[in-house]
Amino acid sequence: MNDPLLEKYECVIIDEAHERTLNTDVLIGLLKEVCKNRRHDFKLLIMSATLDADKFRVYFDDAPLLDIPGRLFPVEIFYTQEAEKDYLESAIKTVSMIHQTEE
Helix, strand or coil: CCCCCCCCCCEEEECCCCCCCHHHHHHHHHHHHHHHCCCCCCEEEECCCCCCHHHHHHHCCCCCCCCCCCCCCCCCCCCCCCCCCCHHHHHHHHHHHHHHHCC
């Protein structure tokens, strides 16, 4: 509130922007105002592997878009027969079992 143009900062990075919440949406709105209000030296970097980048690019007045290809890794999902009483203990056991059985 005392520094609405964030003059102490030259760059802000938001990672995992696809994990949208009310707080992050408000933050992104405020940062858009910083970008368009006399802060030509200010850089905003928004990152996400799964975000609809074109929507964000348009929202930020046709901001540059960098598309960096990545790799996909196989994912397996396993379910327990019943709900776990202690999720932390169950997670530790599961990770340990995977570690012992995977090459």
